[in-house]
Amino acid sequence: MSRNVKYYNTKTIETPTYIEYYEYEYPIFSKKSDEKSSSKLEWLNDDTRNREFDELGTREKYDSLKRKQKHYEAMRWEVARIVDCNFDKATKFVTLTFQDNVTDVEFSNIEFKKFIQRLNRRLAKKSQKANYLATWEKQKRGTIHYHVIFFSLGYIKKSELEKIWSNGFVQINKVDVDSRENRGRYLSKYFSKDLDIKEHKKKAFFKSQNLKTPIVRKTTSSKLHDFSNKNIIYSKKYTQKVLDFKEFDNKNCIFKEGDVQYTKILK
Known part of the structure; x- marks a missing residue:
């Protein structure tokens, strides 16, 4: 035993x-x-x-x-x-892109933190808080963008989310995979990109404190x-x-x- x-x-x-x-x-x-x-x-x-x-x-x-x-x-x-552990029907995959050619990870991470703070102030009006996982990635031109998985995120207009982001463009995608056991693998692939760059930065991954864990x-x-x-x-x-x-x-x-x-x- x-x-x-x-x-x-x-x-x-x-x-x-x-x-x-x-x-x-x-x-x-x-x-x-x-x-x-x-x-x-x-x-x-x-x-x-x-x-x-x-x-x-x-x-x-x-x-x-x-x-x-x-x-x-x-x-x-x-x-x-x-x-x-956290997936639900309201889970969304969001990409945040800078309009300017931002290549400084330390600066972009501060901007991402400010974005989450602004989003939480907006959600607080409905007694909600952002549940998320996020990581940054570099485009071919070197510009940084963020991949964010939001759980239990109710309807929000793209234009409003772009206003909250306030740094450029936002793309919102519903997560649609062939089977439930593949959804985590599909989304997690974005978190293993740019390993040669990320490993020397103090902050490569972000997550909210209110997530369920295995x-x-x-x-x-x-x-x-x-x-x-x-x-x-x-x-x-x-x-x-x-x-x-x-x-x-x-x-x-x-x-x-x-x-x-x-x-x-x-x-």
């Missing part, structure tokens, strides 16, 4: 549409938030994060690129899950799941590096490769 522990060998992520199962060959050890300074995992606090990219050495730049690219690719999965369970069990009577959408076996605590000391971090069985089922 499974039970919650400080380490786990099975993780499940559940949304209204599907359940994802991760089954690990070797246990994954959890890290408590109050152990950040004294934990054996202190080595994870890489000092490269506290320096500008140009200050890093060649190898450090390469490692930083790979690490952050992996992070943003993982973010696409997380976006797909959040989409599934249910995550981490347990330990001696038995593998039986999916014989389940509707499997996707299944894959891969390897990943895990910290070998048996070989760990305060100076060196030893890793080993372990198998991971991933299975996604439709509820």
Whole structure:
């Protein structure tokens, strides 16, 4: 029987549409938030994060690129899950474009924040608040634009939304995909673009604080799941590096490769 522990060998992520199962060959050890300074995992606090990219050495730049690219690719999965948790008939996909050739991400992010503030003031009149996920992307000419997924957004005229945006043009699209399990994947693809640019910016993704999130369970069990009577959408076996605590000391971090069985089922 499974039970919650400080380490786990099975993780499940559940949304209204599907359940994802991760089954690990070797246990994954959890890290408590109050152990950040004294934990054996202190080595994870890489000092490269506290320096500008140009200050890093060649190898450090390469490692930083790979690490952050992996992070943003993982973010696409997380976006797909959040989409599934919050999707409704009023979900809209909105593109915000600057009329001027705006290429400064820091400036454009401030303008996006102001847009959300103005929109929330408008929605507050109906006791509503914007529920959204957003990311920026660069056009071929270098101009920045934003892709925004709005959940539970009632009817609003394009002209009014452009007035609230006040920086240029707005395109509103209703999300129409062939099946419910594909809607998150369809929308999340916009969040994995321009990874080579985004990874050196502090703010590449935005989301409101009032979104529903998937249910995550981490347990330990001696038995593998039986999916014989389940509707499997996707299944894959891969390897990943895990910290070998048996070989760990305060100076060196030893890793080993372990198998991971991933299975996604439709509820």
